[in-house]
Amino acid sequence: MKRLTxxxxxxxxxxxxxxxxxQDIVIGNIADITGGTGDVGKPYAEGIKAYTDYINxxxxxxxxxIKLLQQDYAYKIPEALSxxxxxxxxxxxxxxxxxxxxxxxxxxxxxxxxxxxxxSASYSAHLTDPAKSPYNFFCAVDYSTALRxxxxxxxxxxxxxxxxxxxxxxxxxxxxxxxxxxxxxxxLELGFEIVGExxxxxxxxxxxxQLLNLKKKDPDFAWIGGTKPSTSVILKDAKKLGxxxxxxxNIWSADEESPKxxxxxxxxxxxxxxxxxxGDKGAGMxxxxxxxxxxxxxxxxxxxxxxxxVMCEVLKTADKNKELTGPGIRKYAEQLTNLNTQGLTAPxxxxxxxxxxxxxxxxxxxxxxxxxxxGTIDLPRRADWKGF
Amino acid sequence: xxxxxxxxxxxxYKDDMLVxxxxxxxxxxxxxxxxxxxxxxxxxxxxxxxxxxxAIAVIGALxxxxxxxxxxxxxxxxxxxxxxxxxxxxxxxxVVHMPFWLAMPMAGxxxxxxxxxxxxxxxxxxxxxxxxxxxxxxxxxxxxxMHLDAVTGGSNGIPSPPPEFGTFAFDGDRSKYYLTITxxxxxxxxxxxxxxxxxxxxxxxxxxxxxxxxxxxxxLFKYRLLSFAVSAFYAGIAGSLxxxxxxxxxxxxxxxxxxxxxxxxxxxxxxxxxxxSIFGAIFMTLLPQVLTVGTGALADIFPKxxxxxxxxxxxxxxxxxxxxxxxxxxxxxxxxRMIKTYWKLxxxxx
Numbered sequence: 001m002k003r004l005t006x007x008x009x010x011x012x013x014x015x016x017x018x019x020x021x022x023q024d025i026v027i028g029n030i031a032d033i034t035g036g037t038g039d040v041g042k043p044y045a046e047g048i049k050a051y052t053d054y055i056n057x058x059x060x061x062x063x064x065x066i067k068l069l070q071q072d073y074a075y076k077i078p079e080a081l082s083x084x085x086x087x088x089x090x091x092x093x094x095x096x097x098x099x100x101x102x103x104x105x106x107x108x109x110x111x112x113x114x115x116x117x118x119x120s121a122s123y124s125a126h127l128t129d130p131a132k133s134p135y136n137f138f139c140a141v142d143y144s145t146a147l148r149x150x151x152x153x154x155x156x157x158x159x160x161x162x163x164x165x166x167x168x169x170x171x172x173x174x175x176x177x178x179x180x181x182x183x184x185x186x187x188l189e190l191g192f193e194i195v196g197e198x199x200x201x202x203x204x205x206x207x208x209x210q211l212l213n214l215k216k217k218d219p220d221f222a223w224i225g226g227t228k229p230s231t232s233v234i235l236k237d238a239k240k241l242g243x244x245x246x247x248x249x250n251i252w253s254a255d256e257e258s259p260k261x262x263x264x265x266x267x268x269x270x271x272x273x274x275x276x277x278x279g280d281k282g283a284g285m286x287x288x289x290x291x292x293x294x295x296x297x298x299x300x301x302x303x304x305x306x307x308x309x310v311m312c313e314v315l316k317t318a319d320k321n322k323e324l325t326g327p328g329i330r331k332y333a334e335q336l337t338n339l340n341t342q343g344l345t346a347p348x349x350x351x352x353x354x355x356x357x358x359x360x361x362x363x364x365x366x367x368x369x370x371x372x373x374x375g376t377i378d379l380p381r382r383a384d385w386k387g388f
Numbered sequence: 389x390x391x392x393x394x395x396x397x398x399x400x401y402k403d404d405m406l407v408x409x410x411x412x413x414x415x416x417x418x419x420x421x422x423x424x425x426x427x428x429x430x431x432x433x434x435x436x437x438x439x440x441x442x443a444i445a446v447i448g449a450l451x452x453x454x455x456x457x458x459x460x461x462x463x464x465x466x467x468x469x470x471x472x473x474x475x476x477x478x479x480x481x482x483v484v485h486m487p488f489w490l491a492m493p494m495a496g497x498x499x500x501x502x503x504x505x506x507x508x509x510x511x512x513x514x515x516x517x518x519x520x521x522x523x524x525x526x527x528x529x530x531x532x533x534m535h536l537d538a539v540t541g542g543s544n545g546i547p548s549p550p551p552e553f554g555t556f557a558f559d560g561d562r563s564k565y566y567l568t569i570t571x572x573x574x575x576x577x578x579x580x581x582x583x584x585x586x587x588x589x590x591x592x593x594x595x596x597x598x599x600x601x602x603x604x605x606x607x608l609f610k611y612r613l614l615s616f617a618v619s620a621f622y623a624g625i626a627g628s629l630x631x632x633x634x635x636x637x638x639x640x641x642x643x644x645x646x647x648x649x650x651x652x653x654x655x656x657x658x659x660x661x662x663x664x665s666i667f668g669a670i671f672m673t674l675l676p677q678v679l680t681v682g683t684g685a686l687a688d689i690f691p692k693x694x695x696x697x698x699x700x701x702x703x704x705x706x707x708x709x710x711x712x713x714x715x716x717x718x719x720x721x722x723x724x725r726m727i728k729t730y731w732k733l734x735x736x737x738x
Binding site for chain 1: 433434438542545636641645676684695698702
């Protein structure tokens with residue numbers, strides 16, 4: 001009897017120990033496939049998936065495979081919360097790839113308490129202060145820096161004697177409002193005249209009222225802090241109403257597919273691109289080209305790819321040092337210095353006092369229906385800009 | 389063996405006042421409550437926190453059932469009233485430094501006051517017109533949430549501190565569950581008794597025929613307003629608990645979608661039924677989660693079309709709701725009664 005008990009105990013131990021060796025690393029992905037931001041959320045999630053498949057086929061994390069759990073939360077906060085609980089308690093994920101502003105904000109306190117690193121596609125600047133959100137990371141230029149970069153670029157190319165007049169158009173949601181105070185402060189610092197401010201909803205079908213208001217104030221430049229659909233509405237209506245304003249906008253406001261929606265109204269629209277453009281040169285892009293079989297991948301896809309790539313780099317170091325835990329991942333993420341994303345973004349640096357990945361802004365403009373890169377604005381990592 | 393009579397034979401006043409009529413029902417309900425309290429001991433945190441969201445939904449659904457199910461006034465503002473409660477509770481705790489135990493009822497009262505203001509149109513409006521008036525409440529409040537930065541944190545939202553009892557903080561899944569389920573049970577008991585009270589009967593009279601009710605001496609305006617207040621009070625309590633559950637309150641949650649969700653809960657569960665509110669809340673909370681897990685599992689099996697399967701989720705959700713309305717127009721509570729009746733007379737149903 002005793003021997004039987006002993007052998008059962010041994011077998012049980014063997015069973016328990018087996019998964020510990022060469023065990024998969026479980027990563028959760030709270031994605032928006034079908035919700036309000038699904039137009040960019042789906043390619044982003046596909047990018048994450050594609051990089052996971054790529055790394056699993058190419059050695060994994062020091063030989064261990066990544067098990068990616070992708071679930072759609074349709075941009076609904078309660079569903080994101082319950083998915084988070086499921087990932088944490090049932091699936092025991094070590095880190096999460098998240099998505100929008102609402103859910104990232106709602107989970108900010110919890111991921112800090114549960115010590116689960118959370119890589120989001122919400123690039124709100126106030127996620128970059130580790131004193132307030134120690135477990136939040138992202139891999140693109142934050143919204144405030146993006147707006148500052150645009151303003152700097154415009155000011156640098158401003159030839160006239162008078163002050164350039166600028167206006168801000170944004171949706172009345174967290175994503176839209178986040179960079180506005182920072183943008184206004186920097187616009188005044190650079191010597192802009194702020195002439196107007198309008199709200200255009202993310203789901204707006206027309207923006208005539210707001211644009212007629214703007215037309216009276218006649219700004220030289222106007223910021224669009226929306227997503228693709230609302231941006232195309234603004235650009236089309238502005239063309240219809242004959243505004244002479246030059247529009248510029250945020251990272252989610254346009255991509256390769258925008259000209260299809262705007263039908264020519266996008267000409268001259270200046271906007272921030274977070275990652276390299278499809279078809280660029282560089283080792284990173286060569287891999288993407290190979291994986292995609294030469295089919296166009298929009299920039300949100302590439303941003304998803306990069307986000308997963310950075311996470312995997314951190315996982316590799318954490319795994320090597322046998323610290324594949326939430327705090328371990330945070331520790332090694334914060335030790336990243338000038339991580340080379342093979343030319344897909346600027347080199348990424350996090351520290352334990354600053355989670356801004358980089359402060360350079362890549363700008364592109366539409367010319368003849370194509371995205372043309374206009375240059376990179378390198379902004380200083382000013383301390384008073386952290387979290388603002 | 390305690391048996392229910394094959395008919396409605398109440399012989400004493402005490403008999404008439406009983407909520408749980410037979411010993412069997414009393415034992416069954418007692419066992420169920422006991423099970424609710426013991427369940428966190430043997431279920432995972434995920435299950436526990438899902439049950440917490442169900443309990444919150446039950447409170448909110450009871451609230452909207454009071455105004456819509458019992459008094460017959462369609463309200464499309466339940467989500468916004470929840471938001472009022474959530475923000476008020478957090479404000480009372482952070483700024484006024486009230487303990488949660490005081491802040492939660494205060495938030496409920498705040499929400500009730502707001503509910504009464506937006507219930508005022510019910511004096512003149514009925515049916516669809518009233519629905520549109522309450523829809524305005526939803527949008528006005530949403531606007532307030534976004535712009536009253538000092539209280540709501542604007543679009544960034546605000547943290548909601550955990551309740552404390554002495555040195556014990558309710559910040560774990562289990563402690564949050566116990567707190568929520570206790571409040572939910574209290575809400576169920578209160579609603580059941582409310583319906584048997586003078587006010588409850590007045591509510592039902594207003595719903596069934598407002599003219600007759602008025603002739604009987606029911607003050608229509610008073611009771612309509614009261615029902616809005618009670619409903620918003622429940623919503624405020626549910627909102628406070630929601631804030632406690634998430635630890636962070638964001639205006640993006642309390643939208644028209646949330647209001648319609650609550651309306652759907654009581655339609656699916658059963659209008660004018662306490663049990664219906666509970667069934668509806670369970671159904672509407674679990675269905676999306678079951679679908680998420682289901683489609684996720686399917687997507688794992690067929691990785692090539694994973695995203696396609698996930699996009700079916702909302703469609704399947706809609707189809708299930710429609711099928712329910714076709715085949716269960718009186719709600720889940722009605723089906724439950726049918727099942728009970730069947731077994732009551734089993735196997736001699738005639």
